Amino acid sequence: MSLLEIKNLHARINDTDILHGIDLTIGRGEVHAIMGPNGSGKSTLSYVLSGRDGYEVTGGDILLDGKSVLEMEADERGRAGMFLAFQYPVELPGVGGMAFLRAAVNARLREAGKDEVDQLEFVKMVRAEAKGLGIKDDMLKRPVNVGFSGGEKKRYEILQMALLKPSLAILDETDSGLDVDALKIVSEGVNLLRSAERGMLVITHYQRLLNHIVPDQVHILAGGRIVKSGDKTLALEVEENGYAGLGDAA
Numbered sequence: 161m162s163l164l165e166i167k168n169l170h171a172r173i174n175d176t177d178i179l180h181g182i183d184l185t186i187g188r189g190e191v192h193a194i195m196g197p198n199g200s201g202k203s204t205l206s207y208v209l210s211g212r213d214g215y216e217v218t219g220g221d222i223l224l225d226g227k228s229v230l231e232m233e234a235d236e237r238g239r240a241g242m243f244l245a246f247q248y249p250v251e252l253p254g255v256g257g258m259a260f261l262r263a264a265v266n267a268r269l270r271e272a273g274k275d276e277v278d279q280l281e282f283v284k285m286v287r288a289e290a291k292g293l294g295i296k297d298d299m300l301k302r303p304v305n306v307g308f309s310g311g312e313k314k315r316y317e318i319l320q321m322a323l324l325k326p327s328l329a330i331l332d333e334t335d336s337g338l339d340v341d342a343l344k345i346v347s348e349g350v351n352l353l354r355s356a357e358r359g360m361l362v363i364t365h366y367q368r369l370l371n372h373i374v375p376d377q378v379h380i381l382a383g384g385r386i387v388k389s390g391d392k393t394l395a396l397e398v399e400e401n402g403y404a405g406l407g408d409a410a
């Protein structure tokens with residue numbers, strides 16, 4: 161059984177059809193990349209997968225571990241092992257970073273029938289992960305994402321992912337706004353989380369991110385459809401020739 165199976169997925173927002181039949185299967189241990197022009201539906205796909213409000217599935221199915229998630233709310237999908245790193249992370253004023261992270265981690269542990277972590281243990285855990293990602297202690301004490309720079313928000317998301325240990329991680333354009341060093345730290349964070357049990361879907365515009373996070377497969381999304389799939393060389397092809405010529409919708 162595959163980790164994620166997207167079958168003929170059609171979806172709309174505000175009465176506008178955006179996804180027109182997406183088929184995509186991600187196995188455990190695999191990293192897939194999605195590239196595609198602006199407005200092709202990449203972020204929409206990630207929102208539909210994560211169960212965000214307002215996105216309506218009008219056809220097809222999404223199976224996680226063989227089970228349809230369509231009837232599950234976003235938080236249920238999260239507890240079931242799905243993690244979405246947003247293209248534009250939200251700020252949560254008044255929500256302390258540590259409490260936020262610990263609540264999320266404990267919800268996931270409860271779902272898995274495991275013991276929750278106590279505060280002391282958790283602080284140690286977070287400090288260890290944060291250090292590897294170049295996140296300073298001071299950032300952990302601040303409200304979630306408030307006043308964080310673009311690159312800091314992205315690092316913080318990788319930290320969340322490292323703590324939550326999702327079975328399926330979806331990253332939307334983690335390279336946007338990252339300087340060269342941050343790009344490296346984030347890619348290393350992602351690579352450390354690659355494992356035989358976990359699948360990842362990385363949405364990006366830039367081939368250079370895929371030099372650091374080498375994908376097993378690359379898909380080109382255009383006009384709400386996957387118009388071409390291939391191995392990592394497809395990303396190089398796009399870098400060289402653009403999206404022209406990759407199917408009618410591109």
Ligand SMILES: Nc1ncnc2c1ncn2[C@@H]1O[C@H](COP(=O)(O)OP(=O)(O)OP(=O)(O)O)[C@@H](O)[C@H]1O
Nearest residue numbers: 173174176178196197198199200201202203204205
């Ligand atoms: N709330 C909405 N109402 C109407 N149309 C929307 C809404 N959100 C997105 N769209 C439209 O859906 C299409 C796909 O948008 P989406 O954000 O998924 O593209 P994308 O591939 O992520 O683009 P980018 O590369 O710029 O991030 C666009 O034409 C967009 O205008």
Ligand SMILES: [Mg+2]
Nearest residue numbers: 202203204247
């Ligand atoms: Mg987008």
